[in-house]
Amino acid sequence: MLPPLSDILASARVVSLPLRQKFRGVETREVALFEGPEGWTEFSPFLEYDDEESSAWLTAAIDFGWRAAPPIFRSGIRVNATLPAVDAAKVAVILDQFPGCRTVKVKVAEAGQTLADDVARVAAAREYLGAEGRIRLDANAGWNVDEAEHAIHALAPYDLEYIEQPCATVDELADIRKRVKYMGLSIAADESVRKASDPLEVARAGAANLLVIKAQPLGGIHRALSIVDEAGLPVVISSALETSVGISMGLYLAAAVSELPYDCGLATVSLLAADVTSDSLVPVEGAIDVRRVVPDAALLDRYAADAERTAWWHERLERCHALLKE
Template sequence: MSNIPPLNQTVPDLADLLASARVVALPLATRFRGIDEREALLLEGENGWAEFSPFVEYGDAESATWLRAAVEFAWGELPAPLRRSIPVNATVPAVHVDRVTGILKRFDGCRTAKIKVAERGQSLVEDLSRVRKVRELMGPEGRIRVDANGGWNIDEAEHAIHALAEFDLEYVEQPCATVPELVEIRRRTKYMGVPIAADESVRKAADPLTVAEAGAADILVLKAQPLGGIRRSLDIIAQAGLPVVVSSALDTSVGLSMGAWLAAAVPDLEYDCGLGTASLLSADVTDDPLQAVNGSIDVRRVVPSQRLLDGYAASAERRDWWLDRLRRCHALL
């Protein structure tokens, strides 16, 4: 049975999607998630522009959920925003410690930093050095969270959290890959008072509520695209009963506008959101990107620049690859 979530409106014809589809390839300022360039397909609907950008290795069934989100944002009925701006965190990739200062400078006024750890081929010593540098730069009042992307086993996670605790962590995101592992690491480290957040175990799960039902996390990290859109994300939040952090998947500013809209509709937004990642791009699709200003981004629609759409257009081969993917995913809707 498909777990692609239902839409709250009719799916537009494929011809309507193809008519406005633009594929871009944006360079990153820093290698992130193993890539140096971020590809995305943009669509214009009745509401404005939306983004369809599942990572290239994702299969069609998973990617179709991302298309659901884009269709909802461009054509669907959306909840009214409850706030006009969203506080966001800086994001520090798994870089050498010497690069940390330059990266943090790209995030204007952010009081929170999320630091990538557990990178394949790197050591805990390197992670500690990176986190220590961020703490030095942000001072005692800065908020620090780390994200392991499921890269540790239970014993490694316990050792790492113990070693990182001196930096007064706000939380540890996805320390282990599976829900049972999250349950166990949360049990083992509860005495330390470091909350556990779940990301991949929510957005890549057949049932995103499993984490909450299993008691595997204190916080949920939600991304609008992978979960099928704003309304489905809000349903998950309401049913889970846990605090949430709204984050992004290295989106263009068009995609970030969807995340900001979701964050603006969350009734209680306790944490800074991971929606400042436009600062990791060397280029964007708009002349007015959704980058942090005084630690926040606006809640607004983003209109791409024709000049930038043309200047960063993907190659003909990559454009055709994305349009074929769009056709296949549309068929699944």
């Protein structure tokens, strides 16, 4: 189902959107959007990703734009708030952007920060949520096994739901899972799924209790669903700091998963200071409706990337398309 490159470029628009708070080291988010027979779709690998990795994101964009979405089990998805690695004093202001969310994913193990910074941030999130809210951590593979064990013991008093990607490798995940099993804490795998040559390795190794699944890095809704089925583990459907067009893809994936026991990480449009639609996919009472998005022409114009960046994205599309064609 590879459409001609000319069909993609005919409607392609590149936008640069400001973030409310620096996230993953960036203050603006560049993405490419284009329209297929099924509607608008998004291609938004991060700038540092090479063409081979980025080609999976193009496969996903084509899948969503040119192929009908699978049947869905639900029309709305409960979502979590995402808390960047900010000072504890800023926690409440950021979480106010996620109305009704009962779960918060807190970024920890940020380069240049300390465990004390993480503890303060998690403590502030717990105070904001109260006793009944849920807190999950995301270390983005920032710890080795010993560091992870030490950090988990320091953060466990704040009643954690699970810890996402505490360490980098599958072997390390298996090790830390064994070390903290007696604490009743679950380990989730993200990078070990979406960045792995074999996304099922972590499940086969018994290195995680659940998987974080993202549509774009895994090649789209249909391929991601096949990975979920083969893995046989609970999943959290998450996003990659996309516009509402990309979030729509993630929502359709979440809606098509038969069992969805966890709130999903699909509320990240709230981290953006601008979007490509005036009817953004943001949480209402902690949930987001499953629907497609048509960008507003005026917003595409307002946040259009300059000619140099647009050419850069068009060349990237061309290279990734060539890889898929091969």
